[in-house]
Amino acid sequence: MARPSRQMTLDAPRGRTGMLGRSPQPSQDRFGRFSEAFARGMGTSSFLIGMTVFVVVWLAWNTLLPPQYQFDPRAQNFTLLTLILSLQASYAAPLILLAQNRQDDRDRVQIEQDRQRAERNLADTEYLAREVVALRMAMTELTGEVLSRDALRQELKALLEQLDARADQQADASS
Template sequence: MTKPDVSAAATPEKKPQHEHHHFRFHLPHVHLSSAFGDDWFALKAEGFARFFGTPVFLVVQTVLVLLWIILNVTGVTNFDIYPFILLNLAFSLQSAYAAPLILLAQTRQSDRDKAHADADAKHREDLAVAAAQRQDLAAQEMEKLAQLLQQNTKLTELTQQLSERIESLTRELHGKILASLPKP
């Protein structure tokens, strides 16, 4: 398993939220190593354990066992005659190594799964916090809009009152000017 590059997380860069690395929540778990380590042997052992469960391994093993039995039963060779004690020893040796390797692979996979589950939980939690913040911000903006709408309504009413007053004064002034003019 390759480890994500932590050097990018160490140097803060100003990036938009959508450009962040999608494994950024996994970076805190990079320092964790499995109980068996992350050295060459552990990685190779895990690779072998994974290979034991593949169809290629099963087919090759079946062909080799059949070839072994056929060669010894037909008398082409007699290095392991029936009851195939050497073949049983080979299977015992294989299982003696396969079982711990498989357990090693399962343990390492369990560690990775736990780290990923923790990172995913953190990601979901951060998403929930961000959603709550956006909801609060939207509520504040709605409140501001309601206040602005109320102020706009008051200004419109004031403008209407002033317009009516101007109209009233204009009529009054017009009436006085007409009354002060000499009559023909």
């Protein structure tokens, strides 16, 4: 007996076969983007000011208030504050390094693209230089004299004007 085919519905993503189907995989780049945002945020003056205010308030609270209100007393050398700052540093350093590695990869790709573009520009320039030399040689053969740069420009302008005149004539004829 043949199985009935499932109809596609608009309320279910394509490729899902029901509750036991695979769920979509999270983007592999999501953590990298998070690390870049984290590193970018830690490098701002507002983060440094906020962190300074946090530490000053923490120290003032645990130094100036009566002992029953202190949660990280000075007598214990602010152990909790030290633990929190160490934990932040232990997570911040690898995230910043990951963000730097991603930036290095992007820079490497950009440098390669720039190199390829420069090679294409050089090849185009060399081609055009060869074409100009070929034009000079052809004009020398036609006229029997060596052409100067100004003479070549005048000849090219004359040819361009002739081409424009032909294009105008063809446009008038087709209208």
